[in-house]
Amino acid sequence: MNKEASTGDKFHRQAISAAAAQARIMPFVATSGIERVKITESAGRILAEDIYAPHPYPYFRRSGMDGYAIISGDTQNCSAEQPVLLEVVDQIPCGSLPAIQILPGTAARIMTGAKVPDEADTVVMLEMTEQKVQDGVTYVKLIREIPPGKNITPVGFEVADGDKLLDKGCKISAGEISVLATFGLAEVPVMRRPQVAVLSTGSELLKVEEPLQDGKIRNSNTYMLACQIAEAGGEPHLLEAIPDQLDRARQIISEALASYDIVITTGGVSVGDYDIMADLVKGPDVELLFNKVMMRPGSVTTAAVQDGKLLFALSGNPGACFVGFELFVRPLIGGMLGRPQPFLPEIEAELGADYPKINNFTRFVRGRLELSTGKPVVYPALLDESSVMITIKDSDVLIVIPPTTTGIQAGEKVKALKLSGAAW
Known part of the structure; x- marks a missing residue:
C-alpha cells in the first residue's frame, strides 16, 4: 500500500455540517458540579441555583x-x-x-x-x-x-418575601452581586469551572518569550485559547508542547484526559498533521465524533471522546483555531456550566460589503457588526484566511456565508453569530 493510500485509510475523513458536529458534542455535556465561593470571588461565575428572597426588601418602611x-x-x-x-x-x-x-x-x-x-x-x-x-x-x-x-x-416595595431574585445559569456581574449582598449571601453557589488543558503541537513554534527565529513563529494560539476558555467560563491550563515522538505525545494526551475535563490540541506535528489524533482514536476506549466539518476555516477540526472526556484537535492556523473553539468548545463549556443558551447568539443582518469568494463549504467569516438606520449590518474582514491572525481582534461576529458559486452581494441578508465582545 502506498503512502497516500495509507494516509487516507488512517484518517477516514467524512465531512459533516457544523450543526451536525455540534449535535454530536452536546450529548456528552456533563454538569461540572457546584461549589460555594465568597461573594468577593463570584464575579464572572455562573450561578448554580435559583436564589429566592429570604425577606422582603425594604425590610422596614x-x-x-x-x-x-x-x-x-x-x-x-x-x-x-x-x-x-x-x-x-x-x-x-x-x-x-x-x-x-x-x-x-x-x-x-x-x-x-x-x-x-x-x-x-x-x-x-x-x-x-x-x-x-x-x-x-x-x-x-x-x-x-x-x-x-x-x-x-413601604416594606417589600422592591422585593416580596420569597420572590425569585436570580436565575440559575446567569452570569454574575455587578447587578447580581448587589442583589446577593443586599440579601446577606456572603457565600454564593456557583458552577465549578470546567478544567481545560491546552497543548500545542508543531516544531515550528517558539515560546512567547523567545526571540524570533527564521522559519519559526511564536505560539500565539495557546494564549488565545486560554483567553477564550476563561471568557467562556472555564479554567485554562497551559501544558507542555506535544513533542514529535508519538509515543510520548500519546502519553501526554492520555494523562491530560485523565486530569482535566476537556483537552484541546492546536496544530500538527512534523511527522504529519493530526497523526496523534488519528492514532488515538483507533483505540477501543476512544470514540471519534468527527474529523472533518463542512466549514471554512478549520474543515479538519476533530473531536473525540474517552471516558466521557472531550478531546478537540483544532487547526494550527489562528483564524481556524479561533473559529473552531467558538463553534464547538465554547458551547461545550457553556453546557457544562448549565447555561441555558450555550451557543453563540444568532442574528439576521444585512451584508455591508460584497463577499466575492466562492466556496463549497459554509464559511464563518470574521467581521464587525454595526447598527445602520436601526438595522444590523455586518462587514466581512478584508483578511479572513485561515492563517490570518490580525483580524481576530477587530471582529465581533462570525458572518455565516453558505456555499456559493457566485459570491454574495452587499445588501443581501445573512446570518451572523455574535461573539462575546459584541457591543449589542
Missing part, C-alpha cells in the same frame, strides 16, 4: 427624603393662612431607630433611608418646611396638607 415624619391628619386644612406647628421630638439619622413615639401634634426629623416611626404615615420633604424655636422648643411649620404615604418606601 424607610424615608425617601430628608424631612419630617408626621401624622398626615395633623395637616388637615393646613394652609399659608392657617399654618400648623408640630413639635420636633426626635432625630432619626439613617441607620438609627426611632427613639420617641410620634403622637398627634409631634414630628421627627428624619434622614433619607432611615426607618419611619410606626405611628407616622407620611414624610414631608425638608424644602416644604420651616423650623421655628419658641420658648426653647423646636417646631416644624407646615403650610399645606400632606397626604398619607408621601415619601415613604
Whole structure:
C-alpha cells in the first residue's frame, strides 16, 4: 500500500455540517458540579441555583427624603393662612431607630433611608418646611396638607418575601452581586469551572518569550485559547508542547484526559498533521465524533471522546483555531456550566460589503457588526484566511456565508453569530 493510500485509510475523513458536529458534542455535556465561593470571588461565575428572597426588601418602611415624619391628619386644612406647628421630638439619622413615639401634634426629623416611626404615615420633604424655636422648643411649620404615604418606601416595595431574585445559569456581574449582598449571601453557589488543558503541537513554534527565529513563529494560539476558555467560563491550563515522538505525545494526551475535563490540541506535528489524533482514536476506549466539518476555516477540526472526556484537535492556523473553539468548545463549556443558551447568539443582518469568494463549504467569516438606520449590518474582514491572525481582534461576529458559486452581494441578508465582545 502506498503512502497516500495509507494516509487516507488512517484518517477516514467524512465531512459533516457544523450543526451536525455540534449535535454530536452536546450529548456528552456533563454538569461540572457546584461549589460555594465568597461573594468577593463570584464575579464572572455562573450561578448554580435559583436564589429566592429570604425577606422582603425594604425590610422596614424607610424615608425617601430628608424631612419630617408626621401624622398626615395633623395637616388637615393646613394652609399659608392657617399654618400648623408640630413639635420636633426626635432625630432619626439613617441607620438609627426611632427613639420617641410620634403622637398627634409631634414630628421627627428624619434622614433619607432611615426607618419611619410606626405611628407616622407620611414624610414631608425638608424644602416644604420651616423650623421655628419658641420658648426653647423646636417646631416644624407646615403650610399645606400632606397626604398619607408621601415619601415613604413601604416594606417589600422592591422585593416580596420569597420572590425569585436570580436565575440559575446567569452570569454574575455587578447587578447580581448587589442583589446577593443586599440579601446577606456572603457565600454564593456557583458552577465549578470546567478544567481545560491546552497543548500545542508543531516544531515550528517558539515560546512567547523567545526571540524570533527564521522559519519559526511564536505560539500565539495557546494564549488565545486560554483567553477564550476563561471568557467562556472555564479554567485554562497551559501544558507542555506535544513533542514529535508519538509515543510520548500519546502519553501526554492520555494523562491530560485523565486530569482535566476537556483537552484541546492546536496544530500538527512534523511527522504529519493530526497523526496523534488519528492514532488515538483507533483505540477501543476512544470514540471519534468527527474529523472533518463542512466549514471554512478549520474543515479538519476533530473531536473525540474517552471516558466521557472531550478531546478537540483544532487547526494550527489562528483564524481556524479561533473559529473552531467558538463553534464547538465554547458551547461545550457553556453546557457544562448549565447555561441555558450555550451557543453563540444568532442574528439576521444585512451584508455591508460584497463577499466575492466562492466556496463549497459554509464559511464563518470574521467581521464587525454595526447598527445602520436601526438595522444590523455586518462587514466581512478584508483578511479572513485561515492563517490570518490580525483580524481576530477587530471582529465581533462570525458572518455565516453558505456555499456559493457566485459570491454574495452587499445588501443581501445573512446570518451572523455574535461573539462575546459584541457591543449589542
